[in-house]
Amino acid sequence: MAARNYDAVVIGGGHNGLVHGAYLAKAGLSTLILERRHVVGGAAITEELYPGFQFTTFSYALSLLRPEVIHELELTKHGFMPLDMPSTFAPTEDGDYLFLTGDKGADHHEIARHSAHDADAYTAYSHMMEEVVEAIRPLIDSIPPDITSKDPEERARMAAIGSYLADLPPKTLHNMVRLLTGSAADVLEDYFESDIMQGWLASSGIIGSKVGPRSQGSGLVLLYHSFGEHDGAYGSWAFHKGGNGGFTQVLARSAESFGAEIRLSADVDHVAVDNGRATGVVLADGTEIDAGIVVSALDPRLTFTKLVDPLELPADLVENVRRMKFQGTSAKVNFALDSNPTYPGLEGRSDHYRGFFNIGPSLDYLERAFDDAKYGWYSAKPYIDGAIQSNVDPDMAPPGKAVMSCFIQYAPYELKESDWDTERDPFGDVVQAQLEHFFPGFGDLVLHREVVTPLDIERTVGLTEGNIFAGEFLAPQMFFFRPAPGWNQYRTPIHGYYQCGSGTHPGGCVMGAPGRFAAQQVIKDRSAAS
């Protein structure tokens, strides 16, 4: 059965597929976005998994979304609403806490309760991070040159990056390199002496990655998570109205407003290739859809080894993609609660729940959590990035009730001598026990618990090995090398077949940049051809 012919078909209705499809449609291409599930959003969805409670099953907050995407896709017309998450709450191991509100002076006093040194260091550290983020931003916000190319234009772009870096203030360049190559702990220990500041800040260096805070490479992850911005505030995170699923619904409306068509429950089996040229896709049910442009919004493993026959591709690309590290280590445990939990000493208050709470009270705590993962098991005392989102968006839960998202590390995809179907509940119990430890009485509040293991992420969203970024944030898998040297500019060796998922530059997170850059390439190639 042959269906209608499109200029472009996008495989996968995650946020990058939606962004990409919206740009293509805006440029006048008849565009079809195919999503396997009954809902768009991929890792960024919101589901009512318990009556009246909206769960951000996977992805749960917004920061890295590029401002260009907001404006070019006119998202504010379609309900874009990044709600402020002003507070940070980090319990310490001895029952105290760090509670920051965003008021610089008040936060100074709060940090000084733990260390006067750190209170001052925090402003210095924040300024240093902003300098580095500003310096690296042009590299994030452009398509990296092809390092393998002999094309004079690509060579010139390489040279331009060299001179750009050489023109940076030496101190900024050095800090940038430290972050890009070193460990989060090395940088943070330079600035901070208190466990709680070190632990809280280092947490951003391990998110989604199989590294501990003392591993080389955690600096890069820390820096990546600081690129985000809301309304001019760097490194700040927001909770989109209705969760990240609320956000991807906004994207879907935008894409449709530009004329893109979205088809749900459309599982793509493979890309049809004829003579080294993509001609369309074939769905699992046998439906064929013709299109001269086919774009994969899936991760590189799927893009290059499942959707097409690897024999169609150069062996070194296939080799690189096979070697690419995914090894998901993150899980979610989400709760419907009868009310906000209570933290000893803050009874009757809820303003400390207007942002994230961070269970990662010291570098040692995080590093020990990582130790378990190194040897193939989940952390006995896991790191938790939590948010009780109904405090920010009351529509997430019935009045007075609470919905809580917990992002957990470490939960390695491959378990030694067990599997995730067996360990799902025991793992959920470990997480809940840790919450009980910090919020006594927590267990009594639980109305419903949803454990999402790396295996569940892979099964449901498709992300290989449950890696939340569609390929780890390791230096050899970034920038020129994402997903593979020579193939970092969204094209593939198959003519008319492109890639636009988080496995391409700049990378994962709800960012939209891969989808946008890939659209620029498609549109450029199309106008060059005509």
Add this chain to the structure above:
Amino acid sequence: MIKTSPFHQRTSEANQTGLWSHWAGYLSASRYTASTKFEYYAVRNAAGVFDTSPLHKYRITGPDAELYLAGLLTRDIRKCRPGRAQYTTWLDDDGFVLEDGVVMRTAGDDFLLTTAHANKGFLDDHRLGKSVVIEDVSADHGALAVQGPLSGEIIKHLSPEATDLPYFGVTETKAGSIPVTISRTGFTGDLGYEIWVDSSHAVDLWDRLFNIGTPMGAIPIGEEALQMLRIEAGLLLIDVDFKSSRFAWNDDQRHTLREVGLGWMVRLDRDDRAFVGRKATEQDTPRWVTTGIVVDWQAWDSAYRSRGLIPEKDHAAALGGMMLYDSNVESIGHVTSFVYSPLLQRHIGIARIRPEHSTPGANVSLEVTIDHRYELIDASVTRLPFYDPERKTA
């Protein structure tokens, strides 16, 4: 001496910042918590409660009350049925705006007028022998504005009788056992209500309101958030967006009804009333158009980045004259209120522009100061309001 509102016992407990401004001789919370944006979003996404007690309030009664107001106010009060309210203005003989306010008609000859400035003397002087009683009831009443998409749900639980109140409807009812007047009005451009209560019951009302509202996400909001909201809603603020003609020094500082964008208040073709300023209004050739401007976000960002600075996206409203120019750098107007709108993700401003440059979509240049240097940034003219959700009037 500075006074405190009838809700002060509660607002002072809630105000974690210790920041207050002086409003009409009362302490008024600038913001309750560190984040103005959180308070702002409470109104756009849930419910925010603003203590609006410092407004001046005048009760106007008597057999000639309607006649009196019909001759004073620009909008035809005779069209305002009992149980309704009007946003209105009054003018001087030259047709310049004196003030704006809301008049509520609770019964046939019973009106409550709220204003930003004191007006007792002015109102008395215009009685001209009419049988009307004007009382300053400012201190007798407290008022809370409950604004935002969940405000309707809160009102439903607070005062079920007020559930179906239409936009600009008013009702005298009860919140539990507390007598209140509830109007579906506000200064945020969102679905919202204002609750008027005898000062002696103010704290009880606050407690009752938050018992219902807190589980739904209602929080108190301060003036900073209100500024953001009212600019998005395109609502003018006296002494900021226009000056009362009473206190202006020259006619450049005075503005006619049409110049402040409120020409719709009078329908001279269908309205035979003689009201103060009518003649001048009939002959008015506006020198200005009050409209919105939206700043080009990329131009804004690059003006900062080209100096090595992080673009400023301040949620604190800038109130006052930012200059507007045409492409020949000729002055064509100024921005009276300016703020970064999180919902629109752009800087927006309420502006007064020469009519020939005021067509929606027209390009203008906004002058800003960055690092002590003037910069001209691209902006375009747009209609007010910037934000106008259906629920406001639905």
